[in-house]
Amino acid sequence: MGKKxxxxxxxxxxxxxxxxxxxxxxADAASSKFVTQGNTxxxxxxxxxxxxxxxxxxxxxxxxxxxxNVKATFxxxxxGLKHHPAEIKKITDRGHQxxxxxxxxxxxxxxxxxxxxxxxxxxxxxxxxxxxxxxxxIFRAPYGASNNAVLSGVGAAGYTHTIxxxxxxxxxxxxSKTQIVNKVVNNITPGSIVLMHTGAGASxxxxxxxxxxxxxKAKGYKFVTVSExxxxxxxxxxxxxxxxxxxxxxxxxxxxxxxxxTALTSLNKLSNPNALQVGQVLKVKAETSSQPxxxxxxxxxxxxxxxxxxxxxxxxxxSALTSLNKLSNPNVLKIGQVLKLKxxxxxxxxxxxTTNYTVKSGDTLYAIAAxxxxxxxxxxxxxxxxxxNVIRIGQVLKIPK
Numbered sequence: 001m002g003k004k005x006x007x008x009x010x011x012x013x014x015x016x017x018x019x020x021x022x023x024x025x026x027a028d029a030a031s032s033k034f035v036t037q038g039n040t041x042x043x044x045x046x047x048x049x050x051x052x053x054x055x056x057x058x059x060x061x062x063x064x065x066x067x068x069n070v071k072a073t074f075x076x077x078x079x080g081l082k083h084h085p086a087e088i089k090k091i092t093d094r095g096h097q098x099x100x101x102x103x104x105x106x107x108x109x110x111x112x113x114x115x116x117x118x119x120x121x122x123x124x125x126x127x128x129x130x131x132x133x134x135x136x137x138i139f140r141a142p143y144g145a146s147n148n149a150v151l152s153g154v155g156a157a158g159y160t161h162t163i164x165x166x167x168x169x170x171x172x173x174x175x176s177k178t179q180i181v182n183k184v185v186n187n188i189t190p191g192s193i194v195l196m197h198t199g200a201g202a203s204x205x206x207x208x209x210x211x212x213x214x215x216x217k218a219k220g221y222k223f224v225t226v227s228e229x230x231x232x233x234x235x236x237x238x239x240x241x242x243x244x245x246x247x248x249x250x251x252x253x254x255x256x257x258x259x260x261x262t263a264l265t266s267l268n269k270l271s272n273p274n275a276l277q278v279g280q281v282l283k284v285k286a287e288t289s290s291q292p293x294x295x296x297x298x299x300x301x302x303x304x305x306x307x308x309x310x311x312x313x314x315x316x317x318x319s320a321l322t323s324l325n326k327l328s329n330p331n332v333l334k335i336g337q338v339l340k341l342k343x344x345x346x347x348x349x350x351x352x353x354t355t356n357y358t359v360k361s362g363d364t365l366y367a368i369a370a371x372x373x374x375x376x377x378x379x380x381x382x383x384x385x386x387x388x389n390v391i392r393i394g395q396v397l398k399i400p401k
Contacts, residue, residue: 032139032155033329034146037166038191038229041335042303043221045188046229047072047212048165050101050140051080051088051198058087058198060206062094068213069249069274070223072096074198075140075163078103078123085130092131095246097225099138100124100159109145113153120157138163138226163226165195171202180208185215191229222251231306231331244280257284258309301337314341354382359395372399 038044049061051074065072074091076098081088092098102108103122111119120139127135139159141150146162154162167187169180184194194212196205213223242253250261250273265273267283276282299310307330311318322330324340357368365388369376380388382398391397 030155030160031148031151032159032162034151034162034164035193035230036164037189037193039332039334040191040229040303043190043219044224044229045192045194045216045221046224046226047194047196047209048075048140048163048226049073049196049198050075052077052105053079053083054200055080055084055087055198056200057202057206058084058091061198061209062090062096064206064209064213065096066094068210070213071225071228071249071252072223073099073138073163073226075099075101075138076123076127076135077101077105078119078126079105081123081126081130088127089131092133095248095252097138097227098127098131098133098135099140099163099226100127100135101140102142105142107143107145108141108150108153109147111150111153113149113156116150116153117157120154120159137161140164161226161230163193165193167192167194169194169196169202169205169208171205171208172197172199174201174203177204177207177211180204181211181215184208184212185219188216188219188221193226193229224251228252240283240285242282242284244276244278244282246278248276248278250274250276253282253284258306259284297340297342299339299341301333301335301339303335305333307331307333310339310341316341354398354400357397357399359391359393359397361393363391363393365389365391368397368399374400 038046047065047070049072051058061072064070074088074096076088088098100120100123102119103126104119106119108116108119124135127133136158137160139154139161140163141154144164146164151162166189167184169175169183171180180196196202196209198205216223239257242257244253250264250270254261254264261273264270264282264284267286296314299314301310307318307321307327311321318330321327321339321341324343355372357372359368365376365379365385369379376388378400379385379397382400385391
């Protein structure tokens with residue numbers, strides 16, 4: 001009997017330890033979203049550069065981007081951050097975006113979730129130390145090697161988007177300037193993400209970059225960072241004016257304030273929207289009295305729309321629109337998509353303007369009027385009664401509302 005009680009006691013202790021050791025905070029985070037191209041019909045392109053151990057061509061690339069007033073995205077490794085931190089600091093100083101490309105450039109498909117997190121956390125910490133900027137929320141897998149386990153591990157580490165590409169220049173093979181230019185220009189489509197590299201092996205990239213930018217501009221393309229492409233910012237900036245900083249373009253300012261280049265050009269009477277001066281103060285919102293929210297029950301998504309801008313326009317919230325339209329990802333909208341703005345509610349039943357009442361013994365016109373919340377005069381008029389004191393039992397009266 002004593003042994004049985006001892007076993008039962010041990011079992012209870014084990015059960016309690018198991019119960020209290022469960023931590024709901026360890027629940028799986030959302031997987032990172034795998035992206036090869038922006039979901040847009042607008043002529044925008046994101047130039048991206050993977051940085052490795054040497055970063056030989058960073059200065060040449062940055063000089064071209066500055067000359068052409070173009071913003072790009074650089075995916076950093078820990079080895080690169082250790083080897084050439086000063087060059088990487090220039091990347092963020094000039095307004096370009098940075099993302100995480102791991103610490104030692106391993107195949108993530110061969111790593112455990114904890115190993116992935118270690119790779120990403122070390123790079124993030126070093127990037128913040130060198131640049132003061134975060135690499136979140138974008139990650140690029142070394143060698144482009146990814147699977148569901150990688151997306152899950154990367155998402156758990158705080159990287160919401162894994163950025164692939166739809167145009168690979170294969171510049172790391174040492175291909176010529178002409179081959180690189182042709183690969184990009186001949187395959188460009190709205191929302192393209194172009195892969196290039198900063199290392200010495202990509203010897204044709206510095207010479208190809210100015211020509212790529214020139215030809216794409218001629219085709220009407222604008223250059224954006226990956227986050228601008230995917231509209232990852234949670235909400236547009238607010239305010240009525242903006243002071244131009246180094247590296248700003250009218251396009252990047254327009255995106256930041258949820259407006260358009262055309263609107264900013266007109267509002268500020270700019271003769272050349274490509275010529276901005278550092279310190280120049282731009283109006284980003286017309287000085288008008290506040291307008292009432294737009295009305296309607298549905299909205300058709302247009303180029304450049306975000307769920308935030310639609311919610312603001314119709315005086316609702318992103319959460320409400322997401323729930324109402326059962327959107328799995330509020331950052332992904334399609335041009336032409338029809339969104340519900342209000343829940344479908346049944347119209348209230350119509351109430352007749354009059355009702356009938358049959359006079360009973362003892363009724364008076366006053367009592368009937370009081371019962372139906374109307375007046376003797378209205379009942380008299382509705383029934384063409386000449387003497388309000390004379391009504392008959394069984395007489396059917398129209399009772400106006």
